[in-house]
Amino acid sequence: MNMKTMLSVVLLALIVIACGTTQTRQEAEESLNRGIEFYANGDIENAITEFTQAIELYPKYAEAYNNRGSLYMQIGDSDRAKADFDQAIDHNPEYAQAYNNRGIMYKNLGDFDSALADYSQAIELDPAFAEAYNNRGIVHTNLVDLESALADYDKAIELAPQYANAFNNRGNAYLNFGDLVNAKSDIDKAIQLNPNYVQAYYNRGNLYNEAGDFERAIAAYLKAVSLEPEFALAYNKIAYLFIMNGDYDNAIANTDKAIEIDPEFAEAYKNRGLAYMFFGDREPALANFNKAIELDPNYAEAYNSRGNLYLNLGDIANAMTDYHIAININPRYAMPYVNRGLAYLQLGDLQSAISDLEMALELGLVSPVKEDVENVIQELKQQ
DSSP states (O other): OOHHHHHHHHHHHHHHHHHHHHHHHHHHHHHHHHHHHHHHTTOHHHHHHHHHHHHHHOTTOHHHHHHHHHHHHHTTOHHHHHHHHHHHHHHOTTOHHHHHHHHHHHHHTTOHHHHHHHHHHHHHHOTTOHHHHHHHHHHHHHTTOHHHHHHHHHHHHHHOTTOHHHHHHHHHHHHHTTOHHHHHHHHHHHHHHOTTOHHHHHHHHHHHHHHTOHHHHHHHHHHHHHHOTTOHHHHHHHHHHHHHTTOHHHHHHHHHHHHHHOTTOHHHHHHHHHHHHHHTOHHHHHHHHHHHHHHOTTOHHHHHHHHHHHHHTTOHHHHHHHHHHHHHHOTTOHHHHHHHHHHHHHHTOHHHHHHHHHHHHHHOOOTTHHHHHHHHHHHHHTO
């Protein structure tokens, strides 16, 4: 074979390889697109299959790794999700969306430092990435860093003025820090932008609840469950409002619904226990408090509530045990100090009663409990 023939063979081989590579990449893109279509139709299993096929055809396909990782995250497989996001970033270190999605995964796992790092990297790569600002704001809210959270939500809204999620989340941040006026403005805006925004109606319910507007709070929560009938958190909130307003039948009905949706929902069992206790049905009250504590052994409010039940039953020893546990779990929780103080009073230990009641005042109580405790302390000191 002469030199000219050899060069022709080599060129032909290169052309075949190039065509094969192009064809393989095209097939990978077709699999990716089919996966996106399956996901849009709610078929996660087949979407994962197609994204996997795309990766097998083109092992450096960052977008396929990112998309598959998002689905693994959605079904709760954090290990596979992280592996896929890592691969997406390895194959494309400039891929802002992959950093953002890995940040979401870290946030869901409670690793806020890693989440902040990934969101910040996504923003550095794409300074106009409104979703990354919004997501970083959520983490700052969870870390009780209001100033940083508001700055991120403001930027997200500046970049995307119709971004309902950012308005809702900024409203929730304002709500968490007691600014009901700005909270209402933002949550209302979120609902205006997206009239079917379930979480915004839930937050509106929380807002009215905080403002003491029972009827509007109930209406907002009911709207949320009308849009999302499996929304256990909203049913539980409705139940608690009914408890506070003395409607124990409706409270029990709504906690029943919350528990039917989520049998591991400790707070719903606690609230159902409260409804039964206030209704005077002590046996199911105790069973529900016990279940809440079984599900969450560090649930201070459940211990405090069970302590109150024991105190009402005249079982001061068990009541004191539960109040001690509640305080050990959360030393900043004022109500078990109030209740333990009242238990000490029944035992005739006035000094310990005064000490606990004063500690509760120091930690912070709301009206009318605050005034009642102040009056009790004044009376005790006069004895």
